[in-house]
Amino acid sequence: MDIFQVVGIGLTGALLAVYVKESNREIAVLISLATGLVLFIYALSQVGEVINVLAELSSRANINRYYLMIILKIMGVAYIAEFGSQICKDAGESSTATKIEFAAKVIVMVLALPIIMALMESVLRLLP
Amino acid sequence: MNIELIFQIAGIGILTSIFHIILKQAGKEEYSFIATLAGVAIALIMVVQLLADLFQQVKGVFFL
Numbered sequence A: 001m002d003i004f005q006v007v008g009i010g011l012t013g014a015l016l017a018v019y020v021k022e023s024n025r026e027i028a029v030l031i032s033l034a035t036g037l038v039l040f041i042y043a044l045s046q047v048g049e050v051i052n053v054l055a056e057l058s059s060r061a062n063i064n065r066y067y068l069m070i071i072l073k074i075m076g077v078a079y080i081a082e083f084g085s086q087i088c089k090d091a092g093e094s095s096t097a098t099k100i101e102f103a104a105k106v107i108v109m110v111l112a113l114p115i116i117m118a119l120m121e122s123v124l125r126l127l128p
Numbered sequence B: 001m002n003i004e005l006i007f008q009i010a011g012i013g014i015l016t017s018i019f020h021i022i023l024k025q026a027g028k029e030e031y032s033f034i035a036t037l038a039g040v041a042i043a044l045i046m047v048v049q050l051l052a053d054l055f056q057q058v059k060g061v062f063f064l
Helices: A002-021 A025-060 A065-090 A094-126 B004-025 B029-062
Strands: none
Touching: A002 A025, A002 B004, A025 A065, A025 B004, A025 B029, A065 A094, A065 B029, B004 B029
């Protein structure tokens, strides 16, 4: 099972980071960053299959491919921003983490604008 | 999943802390600082390559 590998890598990285932290704090942050990267890359390879299924379902349901792309882009932005803000929080820079999250929210809103506009237009068409 | 990279970075960290202690005992404070900086730089290069890998993969998966 892959979950044992994931938990093992996580525990090993955490243990090494704690061990190195007292003598060398920057390297401890880099170790936790590398552990997170390895785990994220693994998780991403699984997410790819889910997205393929989603794309097939949407094409079968005749949903516009443009909207699915927007949703996937928003997911990607959220994924990257979450990762970066968690790393900043681990390093003790919670103000930078908050700014990353804020920027991600703005980017998500900009990406979602076409969907909001389409919703508005359909609501206006329904109104007499 | 390449766990070797995590071990490599931890090894760099332990080695640089040992260098730091030895150089401090020998009275070379400025060299100990440079040794720590070099260790951090080497580890950072390795991590940045992995980060670029992650970003490329995210770009591919989410059509960014």
